[in-house]
Amino acid sequence: MADKPCVFCQIVAGESTAHEVWRDERIVAFLDTKPVFHGHVLMVPTVHIRTYDQLPIDLAEHWLTTSQRLQLAVQEAQGAEGSLILMNNIVSQSVPHLHLHVIPRVRKDGLRFWLGPRHPYASDEQAAETAARIKAALSLPA
Structure with missing residues (x-):
């Protein structure tokens, strides 16, 4: 079964x-x-890239500087006080093509951006173990 064409492409x-x-x-x-x-x-x-980790390093600087210009332009054009910048990676990624959202924001605009439920660590030891696993994964070859 063929995949649907990528709307962003x-x-x-x-x-x-x-x-x-x-x-x-x-x-x-x-x-x-x-x-x-x-x-x-x-x-x-402009090239089909699915997730952030697949962004080539030779595109990364241009991606960053363009996103910064875009953030400022959206805020200026919309009279916004700030913005919400986000990317989904696979989970909640409605189109499987890397994309950055720039959403203008003003105080009391009604958006309830909820990051929850929160899952606190049961102990400092559990937090330390989690940090150690992430550090170990960072030392693996990319």
């Missing part, structure tokens, strides 16, 4: 329309079709 290729706010040879940014708030923008690489 279709936008990049010009096969699907989008309200673009940025395009260069490596990145395209466009309005989200179901925005949290007006001005909610998605930024995607």
Whole structure:
């Protein structure tokens, strides 16, 4: 069974329309079709990359600097006090193509961005064991 075509790749290729706010040879940014708030923008690489860990190092600096410019532009254009910047990796990733959300925010805008339920460590020892596992995984070859 063939996978569905990637809607973001279709936008990049010009096969699907989008309200673009940025395009260069490596990145395209466009309005989200179901925005949290007006001005909610998605930024995607022009090559099909599924997850953040697959972002090539030679694209990473351009990704970072473009996202910073985009964040400031969204805030300025929308008169926002700040923004919510996020990426989902597989879980909650509605399109399996790396994309960064830039969502304009103002105080008391009604958005309840909930990171929960919280799961506190049962003890300092449990936290130390968790930290040790992550440190060990960081020492593995990439």
